[in-house]
Amino acid sequence: MMLSAPLVLVLLPLIPAIISFALPERLAAWRNAANLVAATVKVGIVADLLRQVRGGVDLEWRYTFLPGHDFLLRVDTLALLFVSLSVFLWLVTTVYAIGYFGRGPNLARFFGFFNLCVLSATGVALSGTVVTFFLFYELLTLATWPLVVHNGDEKSLRAGRIYLAYTLAGSAAFLVGILWLKALVGSIEFTAPPDLSAVPPLTLTLIFVLCVGGLGVKAALFPLHGWLPTAMAAPAPVSALLHAVAVVKAGAFGIVRMIYDVYGIGTVAELGLGPPLAALAAFTILYGSLRAVMQDEIKTRLAYSTVSQVSYILLGASLIGPFAVIGGLVHLVHQGIMKITLFMCAGALANRLGIKAVTDLDGAGRLMPVTMAAFSIGALGMIGVPPVAGFISKWYLGIGGLQSDAAWVVAVLAGSSLLNAAYFLPMLYRAWLLPPPERAGFRELGTTRDRMLVLPAVVTAAAALAAGVFASSSFSPLTWAKLIAERGYLQ
Amino acid sequence: MSPLDLLVAAPLAFMVAALVAGQGGRWLILAAGPVMLALSAWLVVLPPGVAHLVGDWDLPLGILLRADGVARLLVPATSACFVAVALYAWHEFSPKAGAETARAHTFWPMLYLMWGGSNAGYLTTDLFNLYVTIEMVSLAAVAMAAMGSLAAGLQYFLIALVGSLAYLLGVALLASHYDTVDATLLAVRARPDLPTLMAITVMTAGLLVKTALFPLHGWLPPAHAAAPAPASALLSAVVIKLGFVILLRLWFEAFAEIIRPAAMDLLGGMGALAILYGSVQAIRQERLKLLVAYSTVAQLGYLFLAFPLIANAQNPAEPWAAVLVHAVSHMLAKAAMFLAAGLMLKAVAGDRISDLAGLARAMPLSVTAFALAAISLAGLPPSGGFTAKFLLLHAAIEQGRVVPAAVLVIGGLLGAVYLFRPLSVAFSGSAAPAVRAEAPLRVAAPLALASLAIALGFAGMTLIELSSVAAPPAVAGPVQAEPGR
Numbered sequence: 001m002m003l004s005a006p007l008v009l010v011l012l013p014l015i016p017a018i019i020s021f022a023l024p025e026r027l028a029a030w031r032n033a034a035n036l037v038a039a040t041v042k043v044g045i046v047a048d049l050l051r052q053v054r055g056g057v058d059l060e061w062r063y064t065f066l067p068g069h070d071f072l073l074r075v076d077t078l079a080l081l082f083v084s085l086s087v088f089l090w091l092v093t094t095v096y097a098i099g100y101f102g103r104g105p106n107l108a109r110f111f112g113f114f115n116l117c118v119l120s121a122t123g124v125a126l127s128g129t130v131v132t133f134f135l136f137y138e139l140l141t142l143a144t145w146p147l148v149v150h151n152g153d154e155k156s157l158r159a160g161r162i163y164l165a166y167t168l169a170g171s172a173a174f175l176v177g178i179l180w181l182k183a184l185v186g187s188i189e190f191t192a193p194p195d196l197s198a199v200p201p202l203t204l205t206l207i208f209v210l211c212v213g214g215l216g217v218k219a220a221l222f223p224l225h226g227w228l229p230t231a232m233a234a235p236a237p238v239s240a241l242l243h244a245v246a247v248v249k250a251g252a253f254g255i256v257r258m259i260y261d262v263y264g265i266g267t268v269a270e271l272g273l274g275p276p277l278a279a280l281a282a283f284t285i286l287y288g289s290l291r292a293v294m295q296d297e298i299k300t301r302l303a304y305s306t307v308s309q310v311s312y313i314l315l316g317a318s319l320i321g322p323f324a325v326i327g328g329l330v331h332l333v334h335q336g337i338m339k340i341t342l343f344m345c346a347g348a349l350a351n352r353l354g355i356k357a358v359t360d361l362d363g364a365g366r367l368m369p370v371t372m373a374a375f376s377i378g379a380l381g382m383i384g385v386p387p388v389a390g391f392i393s394k395w396y397l398g399i400g401g402l403q404s405d406a407a408w409v410v411a412v413l414a415g416s417s418l419l420n421a422a423y424f425l426p427m428l429y430r431a432w433l434l435p436p437p438e439r440a441g442f443r444e445l446g447t448t449r450d451r452m453l454v455l456p457a458v459v460t461a462a463a464a465l466a467a468g469v470f471a472s473s474s475f476s477p478l479t480w481a482k483l484i485a486e487r488g489y490l491q
Numbered sequence: 492m493s494p495l496d497l498l499v500a501a502p503l504a505f506m507v508a509a510l511v512a513g514q515g516g517r518w519l520i521l522a523a524g525p526v527m528l529a530l531s532a533w534l535v536v537l538p539p540g541v542a543h544l545v546g547d548w549d550l551p552l553g554i555l556l557r558a559d560g561v562a563r564l565l566v567p568a569t570s571a572c573f574v575a576v577a578l579y580a581w582h583e584f585s586p587k588a589g590a591e592t593a594r595a596h597t598f599w600p601m602l603y604l605m606w607g608g609s610n611a612g613y614l615t616t617d618l619f620n621l622y623v624t625i626e627m628v629s630l631a632a633v634a635m636a637a638m639g640s641l642a643a644g645l646q647y648f649l650i651a652l653v654g655s656l657a658y659l660l661g662v663a664l665l666a667s668h669y670d671t672v673d674a675t676l677l678a679v680r681a682r683p684d685l686p687t688l689m690a691i692t693v694m695t696a697g698l699l700v701k702t703a704l705f706p707l708h709g710w711l712p713p714a715h716a717a718a719p720a721p722a723s724a725l726l727s728a729v730v731i732k733l734g735f736v737i738l739l740r741l742w743f744e745a746f747a748e749i750i751r752p753a754a755m756d757l758l759g760g761m762g763a764l765a766i767l768y769g770s771v772q773a774i775r776q777e778r779l780k781l782l783v784a785y786s787t788v789a790q791l792g793y794l795f796l797a798f799p800l801i802a803n804a805q806n807p808a809e810p811w812a813a814v815l816v817h818a819v820s821h822m823l824a825k826a827a828m829f830l831a832a833g834l835m836l837k838a839v840a841g842d843r844i845s846d847l848a849g850l851a852r853a854m855p856l857s858v859t860a861f862a863l864a865a866i867s868l869a870g871l872p873p874s875g876g877f878t879a880k881f882l883l884l885h886a887a888i889e890q891g892r893v894v895p896a897a898v899l900v901i902g903g904l905l906g907a908v909y910l911f912r913p914l915s916v917a918f919s920g921s922a923a924p925a926v927r928a929e930a931p932l933r934v935a936a937p938l939a940l941a942s943l944a945i946a947l948g949f950a951g952m953t954l955i956e957l958s959s960v961a962a963p964p965a966v967a968g969p970v971q972a973e974p975g976r
Contacts, residue, residue, distance in 0.1 A: 066878065066951040067809065106852060135872045142871060145911075149918045152849075157915050168907050172900045175884065183889040 005049060006073035007061045009083070010123045012042050017115035020108055028107065032098050035111055039091040046080070046087045050475070053080055054483070060128060068187050071135070072128030076191070077484040078329070081477070082125035082253050085333050088463075089245055089340050090118050092456040096344050097237035099452025100351055110150060114237075116143035121246040124253065130178045130188045130262060133254060134171065137218075140250055141167045147238045148231050159233040166217050166227040174214025174254075177207045181262075190261035201271055204263075208273055211258050218251030219314060220307045222284040229303040236347025239299060244306055244339035249332060252313040256328070265320050275406075277318035282412045284311040289419035296357050298346045301423055302339070305382065308416060309335045316397050319409065324400025326481045331393035333477035334381070337464045338390055341378035344457040345371050351453060352444070361427055363436025368444045371454050372431045374461035379424035381464050384417045389467035392478055494533040495543040495556040495614055498566060501526055502607030509599040516599030517584060520577040523603070528574060531567040534558055539960045555616050555673060559961035561736055561815060562613040564954065568819040569613070571943060572728050572826045573606050579830050579936040580721035594638055598722070605631035605725060612733045618662050618672040618694075618745070621737050625701065626655055632730045639717035647714045650700055654734075657697030664690035677745040691746055695738065702734035704795055705765035708788045712772075715784040720833020723780065727787045728826035732818055735794050739814075742798065743963045755799040762795030763898040770905035778842050779832050779913055783825070786868060786909065789902065790821045793883065796895055800886045801963060812958040813882035819954075820875030820944050824867040827940035831861040834934060835917075838926040844913050849920040856934040858917045863941035865910035867948075870903045875947025878954070 016031075016038040023031045049059070053075060060074040075083075097114070101107055120143050123136030141164070149160035178188070184203070185194040196204060217224040228248070232239055259268050268274055288308025295301035312335065316328020348371050349355040349364060365372040381388030394413050401409025445451050471478040505523045509516040542557040580602075584595040608627030615621060629651040637644025666672050668686045681687055703711040715727050742750055742758075769789025776782040797814040801807045834857045839846045851858045867874035870881075880899055887896040947954065 064952055065949070066882065067955065109851070109855070138872050142866065146918065149915065152919045154919075157919055160915060160918075161911075164907060164911055168904055172904055175881075176888070176896065176900060179881075179885050179888045182885070 004061050005045065005059050006075050006126050009042065009045055009049070009075075010073060010119060010126060012038060012045075013115040013119040013122070017112050017119070020111035020115060023108065025103075025108065028103065031108065031111060035094050035098075035115070036091075038115075039087070039094045042087045043091055046084050049075055050080055050084060053077060062128075068182070069131045070129055070187065070189070071132050072189065073123070073126045073132070074128030074191065075126060077480070077487055078256070079125045079127075081329060081333060081480055081484060082249065083122055084480075085249070085336050086118065086121045086125065086246060089241055089336060089460070092459055093237050093241040093340070093344075095452050096240065096347075096456040099449050099454075099456075100235065100237055100347055102449055106150065106152075109146060110235075113143050113146045114241075117147065117242055117246060119143070121250060124250045128190055130181075130190075130257075133257065134175060134178060137174070137215075137250055137254065138171050140218075140247060141171065144238075144242055144247060147242065148234045150235055150238065151233065153233075156233045159227075159230045162230050163227045166224065170214040170217030170224065172214070173210045177210030177214060180210070181207050188262055190257055193261060193264045196263065196267050204267070205271055205273065208258070208263065208268075208271070211262075212255055212277065215251045215254040215258065218247050219255060219310050220248055220251070220284075220288075221280060221311060221314065222287050222307070225284070225288070225307045228307055229300050232297075232299040232303045236299075236343060236350065239303075240340045240343035240347065243303065244343050245336040248306060248310045249336060252310050252317075252332065255314055256317045256332075259317050259320075260325075268318075269320060274318045274320050278315055278406065278409075281311040281315040281318060282409070284308065285315065285412055285416045286419070289416050289423070293419060293423045295423075296359065298349070298356060298358055298361075298427070299343070301358065302342050302346060305342075305420070305423070306335075306339055308420075309339065309382065312393060312397060315409065315412075316400060319397075319400050319404045319406060321400045321404040322485055323396050323403050324409075325485050326478070327393050327396030327398075327400050329481040329484055330396065330478050331390075333481075334389035334393050334464070334467060337460050337467065338378045338381040338388070341374055341457050341460040341464060342382070344460065345375035345378070348453045348457065352450070353439075353442075358427055358430070361430040362434040363431070365432040366436050367439060367442055368454070370444055370458060372428075374454075374457040375431070376428055377461040377465055378457075379428060381468070383420040383424055384413075387465070387468040389464045389471075389477070392468055392471050396478075493541075493543045493556075494530045494537065495541075495558060496545065498527075498530050498534065498610040498614065499556075499607050501530065502603045502610065506600045506603035506607065509603055512599075513596060516595065517577075517581055519599065519603075520574070520581070524574040524577065527570045527606070528567075531570040534566055535563050535957065554620050555675065556614045557616055557961070558614070560811070560958035561739065561961075563957045563960060564815045564819050565613045565732065565736065565822075566610055568822045568943075569606070569609050569729055569732075571940065572725070572822055573602065575936040575940045576721045576724050576826060576830065577602060579724075579833075579933055582930075582933065583719060583721060594719075597634055597638070601631040601634045602725070604628075605635075605729065609729055609733055613736055616674040616740065616744070618665065618674060618677075618737075618740075621740070622655065622659050622662055625658070625733055625737070628730055628733050629655060629701070632726055635722035636714040636718050636726060638719055638722055640713065643710075643714040643717045646710050650710045654697040654700040657693045657700070658737075659697075661690040661692075661694030661697070664693075674740045674745040678747065681746055681749055683749045687746070687749065691741065691750070694741060698734040698738050698741075699761075702731050702738070702791060703788060704761055704791060705768050705788060706761075708765065708769070708791075711788060712781055712784040715787060716778065716780040720829055720837075723784075723833070724826040724829035727784065727829060728822040731787070731791065732822060735791070735818065743801065743811075744961075747963065750802075752799070752802065755802045758795050759797075759799035759895065762792040762798070763894065765789060765792030766796065766898055766902040767792075767905070770902060770909060773909040774905065774912070776909075777844060779836060779844050779847070780829070780842065782844065782909060782913065783828050783832055786828075786906070787821075787825060789906065790817075790825070790868060793817050793821075793880070793899075793902070796898060797883055797886075800883060800890065800892070800895060803890055803892075804886055807963040808955065808959050809882050810886040811962045812955040813879045813886065815958045816875055816882070816947065816951075816954050817879035820867050820879055820947055823940045823944040823947070824864040824874075824876060827860055827937040827944065828864040828868070830937035830940070831857045831864065831934075834929070834937070835861070838929075839924065844916055847913055847916045849917070849924045850926075851914075851917040852920075853924050853926050854929050854934075856929050856931075856938055858914070860934065860937035860941045861917075862914055863945050864937070865914060867941070867944040869906035869910050871907070873948035874945045875954075876944065878948050878951045 120140035292304035
């Protein structure tokens with residue numbers, strides 16, 4: 001099994017996917033069990049891999065699928081960062097989704113495609129060649145679409161159309177970019193960056209723009225972010241795992257791979273591609289925050305917040321300094337944990353109290369104190385209040401900016417933090433300090449289903465807190481990000 | 492005996508049996524299916540270079556049957572299509588279906604006639620023999636098209652007749668000029684003189700009409716959309732491929748040395764226009780079967796877009812494989828799509844895309860088949876359609892050809908636009924419409940075909956290897972001296 005651990009890891013969600021598609025609705029309990037077991041097994045496998053890879057083992061699985069194009073799955077430190085995040089959040093979100101939907105319609109379909117998404121996200125993380133990455137990246141689009149249109153109303157269908165238009169056009173640009181590069185320098189493996197010295201700089205720049213532009217769609221880089229807020233028409237578990245984590249992270253992760261493993265820091269610096277990308281990321285950070293302030297609906301506000309926060313990762317990657325890289329990579333994990341907390345809380349509020357707009361939040365803290373406590377931790381983390389995880393990211397990014405002679409980064413971070421405060425604090429104020437509307441006999445954790453709805457957010461909020469407090473412990477995301485930086489990028 | 496003979500002879504024998512059996516004709520597929528699938532498998536595993544002279548007469552008198560790359564890919568795919576379509580048609584063309592009794596009498600013999608004709612077309616290199624095969628296939632196709640709409644059938648008949656006659660004229664010219672009509676011999680003897688060029692021109696024109704390449708496509712959408720689902724599936728998946736295969740034989744084998752790059756570019760350009768025009772038309776359709784039919788117009792374009800890419804490649808093996816993989820994937824996916832569409836439209840008793848609302852919930856297997864076929868047709872991974880378009884895009888970019896590359900990208904996106912529209916409707920609404928439950932056996936046919944189209948995406952290396960038998964050779968000369976480039 002060890003030999004093909006990467007393959008097992010990628011294909012494992014197929015089992016619950018097939019079970020979910022095949023089982024009739026009356027056996028929903030079995031379906032739930034299958035999903036939970038698979039998610040737990042995967043956490044176990046990843047935990048074992050973390051141990052091995054830290055010890056210096058590299059595992060891979062290779063298969064030639066077309067001449068000159070290898071299908072390669074490879075477990076390295078960067079891959080594991082993303083995989084650990086997604087398997088942990090997959091397990092949490094599975095519990096949450098079971099609680100959220102209860103016995104709603106189309107659930108077989110939901111869990112089936114949900115598993116295919118996890119398969120694709122794992123594949124994206126483990127891809128060892130650009131083409132493999134593309135395959136899973138495109139598969140992710142296809143597997144997410146049915147989840148976006150899950151509700152089947154006009155709003156969801158429109159969101160689905162917009163989502164496909166953006167992402168398919170993006171991956172088409174990406175495909176042209178990688179094939180162009182392949183035609184010039186041969187096949188591209190992440191562990192062995194191609195020799196780009198013979199390629200004219202203008203061509204390289206064009207290819208970089210095509211690839212980063214294509215990946216930027218999923219990473220919701222301005223002006224390619226338009227799909228993300230509309231995709232919030234999807235049910236909360238979808239917004240939570242996919243739009244806050246898997247899909248946007250796949251884009252950001254791809255850009256990190258392009259910069260560090262395909263072009264290499266040297267070439268990116270030589271071509272002068274870092275500063276413009278950093279500037280665009282910085283603009284997206286501020287723009288997303290500003291738009292978030294203007295939103296009244298909670299989920300849309302969180303979506304714009306995602307637009308802003310994902311660009312922290314890109315900012316860190318494009319600044320090309322050790323601290324900035326660490327800050328960007330660690331934010332990949334931190335943002336995921338914090339944002340999923342927020343989305344799961346928002347879904348629980350909507351599901352239990354019907355709260356969808358910010359103005360409805362009055363007194364929510366008194367009715368659903370556990371949920372709002374988790375929400376508050378996530379929100380404070382987003383603002384960057386220590387000791388929640390978000391502070392660590394911003395700290396490293398800020399120092400990274402200074403190291404790379406880009407002091408303006410600190411200003412951007414400060415501005416963004418202020419804006420984050422401007423859209424999160426009023427929500428906390430309303431929830432905790434204003435009186436609730438009359439609701440006799442409401443109990444937050446009344447049934448098992450309620451607990452499955454609320455407690456996952458508590459787990460992720462605790463994780464966000466722990467990632468900040470124990471940042472220097474040996475298994476924290478920060479330590480892992482430092483390990484990646486040491487092994488890969490700072491030689 | 493050789494599988495090459497049997498692949499042609501067996502369907503014709505079954506045709507006779509179906510004529511004799513009359514109302515019981517449908518039972519024959521239970522024998523024909525396994526036999527033909529086994530023969531196809533035998534063909535695939537034959538050692539490369541196997542050829543067979545029918546009746547042991549030497550060329551140019553005899554007829555050469557050959558297991559080349561074209562045959563190795565298209566024969567099995569065709570068999571898969573016919574078997575699946577026949578299983579689907581089992582109920583549709585049964586004596587119990589009342590008014591359709593007469594159709595049941597026609598459908599089954601025509602199916603076998605088409606099957607034998609197609610196989611003969613893939614296997615032979617003799618241009619006159621190819622004329623006979625397209626006539627066999629056209630005859631069956633016209634009969635099937637007429638089942639849906641007599642007007643469309645008649646129009647199709649006239650078009651097919653004009654195309655065949657033009658082709659026959661060319662064959663006659665060649666026969667009198669070279670004393671042979673065998674493609675392998677013509678490859679050696681052909682000279683770029685006036686009669687030869689005229690012959691190539693009229694033959695190509697005739698075949699393009701039959702293949703419905705834009706702007707000669709006008710007859711296709713009404714004929715394919717009006718026919719009953721199994722007939723549509725065969726017309727769109729199998730029938731039009733034969734004209735394309737003959738064009739491959741003419742352009743890359745018999746006259747590879749004569750045809751000028753400009754002509755290749757012209758054909759490629761028509762292919763590009765077909766992709767764009769067909770896709771835009773498909774987007775504009777309100778009726779599901781017309782959408783699928785216009786998608787055929789678009790998808791055919793890719794087959795011809797590839798011509799200049801093959802002709803100009805340093806190593807033509809990859810674009811050559813790509814075009815054959817595209818032909819095969821389109822065959823499987825398009826047949827699956829027509830069958831799935833047939834099931835869905837029958838269930839809702841409508842023909843518009845908007846009638847599909849909520850079917851993802853009521854008919855999940857049919858919608859799955861449609862969706863898998865759509866993934867392959869739109870060239871999304873993993874699927875045979877993706878492998879084909881990936882290889883073509885790769886070739887276009889490697890050759891620095893911007894226009895084909897752009898058309899491939901735009902065509903893929905337009906394909907997603909028109910294919911996701913019906914899917915989107917199927918996913919709409921939260922209440923399931925009250926339709927009868929899906930018959931598992933009938934839905935198995937499109938599901939199997941669509942799954943095959945997806946599975947091809949995992950077998951890229953095998954497909955390239957199979958297609959390489961008698962593929963156009965790599966370009967000799969200084970270009971090849973630097974294979975690493």
